[in-house]
Amino acid sequence: MRVKLKLLDSKMEFKFDRDLEDNKIRDDKLTRNIMTDEKIYIKINRNISQNIHPDIIGLVAILLCNPFVGKKLELPLKVSSKFMKDVTSVISRYKIVSEVDHDLEPLIELEDGYPSLAFSGGADSCAALAIMPSRTIGIFLKRPMKKDSKYDHNAPLEICNLLKNAGFDIRIIESNLENIRSPTGFPTDLANSIPALLLSQELRLDSISFGTVLESAFGIGHQNYIEYSKGSHWRFYSKIFSAVGINLSLPVSGVSEVGTTMIGGVSSIASLSQSCIRGKHKKPCLRCWKCFRKELLIYSLGFKSMLNITSLMNTNEVQKRLSEIPISHENVILYSLQRMNLEDFQYLKPIFNKMDKKINLEFLEKWFPDSIEFVPKKYRFTIRENILKYLEPMNSVEIDKVKNWNMNSHLENRDTIKAQEELIKFWQNFNP
Ligand SMILES: [Zn+2]
Numbered sequence: 001m002r003v004k005l006k007l008l009d010s011k012m013e014f015k016f017d018r019d020l021e022d023n024k025i026r027d028d029k030l031t032r033n034i035m036t037d038e039k040i041y042i043k044i045n046r047n048i049s050q051n052i053h054p055d056i057i058g059l060v061a062i063l064l065c066n067p068f069v070g071k072k073l074e075l076p077l078k079v080s081s082k083f084m085k086d087v088t089s090v091i092s093r094y095k096i097v098s099e100v101d102h103d104l105e106p107l108i109e110l111e112d113g114y115p116s117l118a119f120s121g122g123a124d125s126c127a128a129l130a131i132m133p134s135r136t137i138g139i140f141l142k143r144p145m146k147k148d149s150k151y152d153h154n155a156p157l158e159i160c161n162l163l164k165n166a167g168f169d170i171r172i173i174e175s176n177l178e179n180i181r182s183p184t185g186f187p188t189d190l191a192n193s194i195p196a197l198l199l200s201q202e203l204r205l206d207s208i209s210f211g212t213v214l215e216s217a218f219g220i221g222h223q224n225y226i227e228y229s230k231g232s233h234w235r236f237y238s239k240i241f242s243a244v245g246i247n248l249s250l251p252v253s254g255v256s257e258v259g260t261t262m263i264g265g266v267s268s269i270a271s272l273s274q275s276c277i278r279g280k281h282k283k284p285c286l287r288c289w290k291c292f293r294k295e296l297l298i299y300s301l302g303f304k305s306m307l308n309i310t311s312l313m314n315t316n317e318v319q320k321r322l323s324e325i326p327i328s329h330e331n332v333i334l335y336s337l338q339r340m341n342l343e344d345f346q347y348l349k350p351i352f353n354k355m356d357k358k359i360n361l362e363f364l365e366k367w368f369p370d371s372i373e374f375v376p377k378k379y380r381f382t383i384r385e386n387i388l389k390y391l392e393p394m395n396s397v398e399i400d401k402v403k404n405w406n407m408n409s410h411l412e413n414r415d416t417i418k419a420q421e422e423l424i425k426f427w428q429n430f431n432p
Contacts, residue, residue: 001069003061005076012049012198014040014064014076016180021070033181035068042175042195048202053107055083055244056197058098062087062240063191064180069094082106086243090236107245113206115249115379118193119170121156123294124211126273127260128252129168131386133379137203138163139196142174149184150285155274158281162272171199190237190248200246207247207376213260214368217253218402221331225405228253229373247376251383254371255391257332258297258364263390265303286312289321293332300336309345310432319427322351325420326407335361350426354419356410363398367391370399 002017018026018035026035054077061075071094078101088096119125119138129138140160142153160170173195178184186192196208219226228234238248252260264270276284276291284291292312299307312318327333334355342349367387375383394402410416 001065001072002074003065003076005057005061007046007049009046011041011043011045014042014061016040016065016068018068019070019072021072022068023070025068025070033067033183033185033187035065035187036180036182038176038179040064040175040177040180042177042198043173044195044198048199051201052198053201053244054101054104055079055107056200058083058087059240059244060194060197062091063188063194063197064177066091066188068181068187071095072097074098078104080104080106083243087240090239106243107201109242109245109247110204110206113204115207115209115376116196116200116203116205117209117211118190118196119160120192120211121159121273122211122275122277122290123264123270123273124213124252124257124260124275126159126211126270127255127263127267128209128211129163130263130267130270131383131390132209132251133382135169136209137205138168138170139193139199140170140172141177141192141195142172143178144174144176150278152278152280155276155279155281155284159272159274163269166269171195171203173199189233190241197244197246200244205246207249207379208241209249209251211260212250212253214252214254214256214364214371214402215329215331217250217371217374218368218405220256220364220402220405221329222326223407223411225403234374248374249376249379250371250374251379251387253374254368255387256364257293257329258301258335258361259367259391261294261297261301261303262365265298265301266390287315287317289317289328292318292321293329296336296340297332300339307345309347313347313430314432319430323420323423323427325411327351327355330355330407331361331364334359335364347430347432350419350423354416354423356407356416363394363401365391366394366398368399368402369393 001022004015006013057077058075058079073094073096075098078099081100081102083106084100114137115133116137117129119140160172163170180187193208215221217228241248264273275294278288279285298304337352372380
């Protein structure tokens with residue numbers, strides 16, 4: 001794969017030329033996402049883009065095309081020898097064949113830099129902003145709207161404006177980078193930070209934070225606990241970001257989706273959030289999986305007094321998600337159902353029946369302190385203090401619950417399998 005870069009007056013443009021080996025990967029039916037031929041643009045004007053360090057361009061190219069590279073990758077510019085060494089230490093699947101400029105100084109972390117957040121406007125992202133230092137710069141990736149897509153950026157843009165009015169430094173950068181693959185979406189997990197990376201010198205950033213929650217970082221609500229610090233995800237991304245002097249930061253990775261919703265219930269910043277990316281501002285679609293999960297949780301926490309469960313459940317998307325084994329973020333759904341009177345919500349009973357009903361999930365209301373490891377040292381004190389304004393820390397018993405999270409025996413249990421069969425029958429007759 002050869003990456004070409006063009007700097008235009010108002011945007012940067014990346015083009016990817018595939019070779020035979022890349023096409024083999026593309027034609028491999030095992031790959032879920034296919035690389036498209038679309039040129040990728042990021043709206044950053046030439047005044048800024050012409051001064052971006054070649055290592056950052058190299059990193060952005062990797063974040064864009066990593067899963068689609070066959071045997072070798074040629075970056076658009078010569079990179080520093082340190083960048084090449086760091087990156088090749090974690091990328092072994094293909095070879096980076098770009099030239100190295102031995103005179104090029106690598107980027108190092110700024111001591112007096114600014115923290116930033118790859119901001120989405122959703123509940124977890126807004127909770128992250130609420131507990132980060134007040135000088136945090138939020139950087140929103142604005143996707144262009146397409147006729148055939150349900151995506152609507154009305155809500156996050158409104159939220160960005162409200163935050164700007166409240167004194168936050170929020171940047172909105174448009175990019176079509178999700179069009180690099182079909183189906184449309186981020187090519188790599190942290191590709192939503194590409195605008196922040198490209199602005200990192202201009203804005204003097206020392207770190208980029210993400211709204212990754214306990215469920216995603218540590219596998220809670222999924223099959224079993226993941227020791228994130230030892231996993232390949234953290235090793236890979238923290239290494240390639242540090243190669244350009246940027247710390248990776250996961251300030252809410254010790255907070256469950258229950259916790260971010262609790263923060264949203266009381267913090268003026270976090271309360272601005274909207275997780276649904278289909279509806280308009282303050283008018284979530286109430287048809288998508290995110291809406292289902294959020295509405296259920298907000299209601300069960302007492303932040304809302306009405307819930308039209310029949311309508312929320314009456315979509316294929318929601319029924320499909322609820323039929324998964326386990327349900328994605330099953331812990332959050334279970335936590336919500338445990339706190340609701342299901343006599344008032346009969347339709348939820350078949351879902352409750354396939355879950356581990358008796359498990360005590362109160363620990364989801366608290367902060368998992370081990371997660372502070374995923375915050376740069378200089379921000380740990382502030383972030384810990386800020387989280388503790390909203391949530392209690394888990395005690396040792398609760399920490400053990402996190403570390404011993406395992407759903408396998410429940411998922412294999414005969415009663416669970418039977419309840420799942422009942423649920424499938426229930427959908428067939430579901431006609432509210
Ligand atoms: Zn929605």
